[in-house]
Amino acid sequence: MVRDLNDQGLEQKILETEGMLGIAFLDFCSIPCDHFRPELTAVAEMMHGKLEFFRIDVTENPTITDELGVQAVPTLLIFRDGEEIARYEGPYSREALSDRLTAPMAP
Numbered sequence: 001m002v003r004d005l006n007d008q009g010l011e012q013k014i015l016e017t018e019g020m021l022g023i024a025f026l027d028f029c030s031i032p033c034d035h036f037r038p039e040l041t042a043v044a045e046m047m048h049g050k051l052e053f054f055r056i057d058v059t060e061n062p063t064i065t066d067e068l069g070v071q072a073v074p075t076l077l078i079f080r081d082g083e084e085i086a087r088y089e090g091p092y093s094r095e096a097l098s099d100r101l102t103a104p105m106a107p
Contacts, residue, residue, distance in 0.1 A: 001041075001044055001045070001048070001053070002024065002040055002041055002044045002053040002054065002055050003053070003054050003055070004054065004055055004056075004057075005023070005054040005055070005056050006056065006057075006060065006061050006064075007061045007063045007064045010023065010054075010056065010061075010064050011064070013054065014079055014082055015082050017052065017079070017081075017082070018081060019051075019052075019080065019081065020050060020051040020052070020078065020079070020080055021051070021052050021053075021054070021078070021079040021080075022044075022051050022052070022053040022054070022076055022077070022078050022079075022101075023053075023054050023055070023056060023076070023077045023079070024036075024040050024053065024054070024055040024056070024074055024075070024076045025055075025056050025058050025065055025068075025070045025073055025074065025075045025076075025077070026055055026056070026057060026058065026073055026074050027057070027058050027059055027073045027074075028057055028059070029059070030073050030074075032073065032074060032090070032091040033073055033074045033091070035091045036074040036090075036091035036092065037055075039091070039092060039093055039094040039097060040053065040055070040074075040076070040097070042094040043094050043097050043098050043101065046094075046098060047098075047101065051078075051101065058070065058073055068084075072089045072090070074089070074090065074091055075087065075088070075089045076088045076089075076092075076097070078101065086100070086101075086103075088100060
C-alpha cells in the first residue's frame with residue numbers, strides 16, 4: 001500500500017520511522033508518473049512489512065520537493081532510520097525497481 005503525504009507530515013515521518021521508508025515524488029499530470037504509479041503499488045505490495053511507501057504530489061507540495069532536491073518526476077527516495085540511502089529517478093518497471101530496492105535492504 002502506498003499512502004499520501006504532504007509538506008507538513010513528511011519530515012516528521014522520515015525522522016520517526018525506524019527501518020526503511022520509500023517516498024515517491026509524483027506529478028499527477030505526468031505520463032511517466034501515470035506509468036510508474038501501478039509499478040510502485042505492485043512493489044509496495046511485494047515488500048509489505050519490509051519497506052513502507054508514501055507518495056507526494058510535487059505540484060501541491062513544492063516546499064519539501066525543493067528541500068529534498070527533487071528535480072525530476074517520478075523520483076523515489078529511500079530512507080533508512082531517517083537518512084537517505086538511495087534515489088531513483090524515472091518510471092522504473094516493477095522488476096527493475098524491485099531489483100534496485102534489494103540492494104539497500106542489506107544492513
